[in-house]
Structure formats: C-alpha cells, structure tokens
Amino acid sequence: DAKTTQPPSMDCAEGRAANLPCNHSTISGNEYVYWYRQIHSQGPQYIIHGLKNNETNEMASLIITEDRKSSTLILPHATLRDTAVYYCIVRVANGNKLVFGAGTILRVKS
Amino acid sequence: SQTIHQWPATLVQPVGSPLSLECTVEGTSNPNLYWYRQAAGRGLQLLFYSVGIGQISSEVPQNLSASRPQDRQFILSSKKLLLSDSGFYLCAWSVGLAAYEQYFGPGTRLTVT
Numbered sequence: 001d002a003k004t005t006q007p008p009s010m011d012c013a014e015g016r017a018a019n020l021p022c023n024h025s026t027i028s029g030n031e032y033v034y035w036y037r038q039i040h041s042q043g044p045q046y047i048i049h050g051l052k053n054n055e056t057n058e059m060a061s062l063i064i065t066e067d068r069k070s071s072t073l074i075l076p077h078a079t080l081r082d083t084a085v086y087y088c089i090v091r092v093a094n095g096n097k098l099v100f101g102a103g104t105i106l107r108v109k110s
Numbered sequence: 111s112q113t114i115h116q117w118p119a120t121l122v123q124p125v126g127s128p129l130s131l132e133c134t135v136e137g138t139s140n141p142n143l144y145w146y147r148q149a150a151g152r153g154l155q156l157l158f159y160s161v162g163i164g165q166i167s168s169e170v171p172q173n174l175s176a177s178r179p180q181d182r183q184f185i186l187s188s189k190k191l192l193l194s195d196s197g198f199y200l201c202a203w204s205v206g207l208a209a210y211e212q213y214f215g216p217g218t219r220l221t222v223t
Contacts, residue, residue, distance in 0.1 A: 034210065043200050043214025044154065087153075097169070098212060100146075100154040 004088045009105040012082075018075040020104050022088030025069040030092050033064060035073045036100075037084040044087065044100070047073065078108045112137035116201050116215040123222055129174075129188040131218050133201030136182065141203040143184040144212065145176055148198040160184060196222045 005023040012018040024033065035047040048055055048062045050071070055062045061074040075082055087103040113136045123129060135141050145157040156169045158176035166176050173192060177185045184201060201215040 032210065038154075041198075041217070041219075043202070043217055044212075045214070046211040049210050097156055097159065098154075099156070102153050 004090055004101055006086075006088050006101065006104045008102065009107070011107050011109060012075075012078045014080060014108055014110045015077055018078040018082065018106055018108065020073040020075075020086050020088075020106065021070065022073070023070045024088070024090045027068050027090050028092075031090045032092070033062065033068075033071050034089040034091060034098070035060070035062065036087045036089065036098070037082075038087070038103070039081075039084045047086075078106075080108050080110060082106065083108045112203075112213065114201060114203055114213060114215040116199075116218050118218060119216065120219045121221070123191050123220065125193055125222055126190050129186070129191050129195070129220070131186040131199055131201075131220075133184040133186075133215060134182055135203045138182070138203070138205055140181060141205050143178060144202040144204075145184065145186050146200040146202065146214075148200065150197065154200065158186070191222045193222050196220055 032049050032051050034049040036044040037047055038044040048057055048060050050062045050064055062071060064071045083106060085103040085105050087100050089098050115134050117132055142161050144159045146154045147157050148154045158166055158168055160166050160178045163178050163181055174186060174188050197220060199218045199220055202212040204212045
C-alpha cells in the first residue's frame with residue numbers, strides 16, 4: 001500500500017471549514033483513499049473514501065486531484081466535537097489491512 | 111444492528127503476568143476481525159487479523175498471540191507481559207473482501223507495571 005504524508009497538526013475556528021491535506025504521490029491505479037478519525041480515547045471512525053471522483057457524505061467531502069497524488073478532506077462547518085486525529089490511508093479495494101500513519105491532529109477552537 | 115464489545119475496559123498488570131483480552135461481535139456473520147495496538151502518543155499498529163475461525167495472520171513479531179475460537183470471538187493473549195506491551199488495544203471488524211469500512215470497539219487500556 002502507498003504511503004501518505006499529512007501535516008502533524010492544524011487549527012480551525014468553530015463554524016469554519018476545515019481542510020485537511022494528504023499527499024499520496026506513489027498511489028497505484030487500484031488504490032483507494034480512505035479517511036478515518038479518532039476522537040481521544042475512542043476507536044477510529046470511518047469518514048469517507050474515494051478512488052478518482054470527488055465524494056461527499058453527511059460527514060465530509062473528499063477532493064482528489066486529477067493525478068490522484070493528493071487529496072483534501074473537507075469538514076464544511078467544523079464543531080468542537082470534530083477535534084480529533086484524522087488519518088488518511090491508501091489501500092487496495094479488497095485489502096484487509098488499514099495501515100494508520102501518525103495522522104493530523106485537528107483542533108477546533110471557539 | 112451490529113455491535114462490538116471489548117473487555118475489560120482498563121487493566122493494570124505486572125510485568126511477567128499473563129494477558130487475555132476478549133472481543134465479541136454481534137449482529138453479523140463471518141466477519142473479518144482485527145487487533146490493533148496504540149502506544150501512548152503513537153498511531154495504530156495492526157497486530158493480527160482473521161478472516162475465519164482458526165485463521166490468524168500476524169503482522170508484527172512479538173510476545174502476543176491471537177485466537178479465534180468462535181466466528182464472532184477474537185482473543186488476544188500473552189504468556190508474559192512486557193513493559194512495552196502497555197497501550198490502548200482496539201478490536202475491529204469488517205465484512206467481505208471489499209469492505210471499505212472497519213468498525214472499531216471501545217478499546218482496552220492496558221498498563222503494565
């Protein structure tokens with residue numbers, strides 16, 4: 001599975017959009033981009049995933065560049081409860097394993 | 111609906127003592143099961159995964175072992191704990207080879223003293 005690079009931490013004002021970047025320059029054609037988050041002392045929670053096209057669900061939007069070498073997770077209106085570690089993971093569709101890196105600590109501040 | 115249970119929630123054990131952590135899943139059949147560990151201030155590390163009863167794949171050589179005696183039961187064990195075994199242990203499940211989502215349990219916080 002390809003490696004990912006994320007900034008170690010980011011701050012965001014409550015009510016504003018949080019844009020979390022991820023670089024995955026060695027991604028293969030059959031690898032998906034997944035995003036999970038982990039609120040303190042809890043298990044990780046799935047957010048969204050995508051292959052080529054941009055994706056949106058009730059939690060977030062995922063923007064993948066045309067060359068697929070990077071992506072951005074967007075939380076449109078961040079709340080204090082969105083403070084968490086956000087993990088960007090690259091994996092083949094039928095792969096069993098999720099390889100978690102260090103992630104980005106997002107701090108939402110009032 | 112599906113639920114995943116882990117116990118105990120917290121555990122303090124002396125070095126050299128045995129360990130048994132249990133994970134059970136309800137509401138699904140033939141799940142893939144996973145054990146992860148998260149050391150303090152670190153990311154999650156996959157320890158074991160299982161695609162069926164008695165089928166265990168180990169990701170990291172260590173003094174831990176895993177067993178799956180029943181379809182929805184996954185057990186993490188050690189005969190002799192080390193200080194380095196301290197951490198937050200998470201069990202997770204998914205269904206199907208193309209599963210894009212893993213569902214995590216509440217975790218067990220283990221402190222080895």
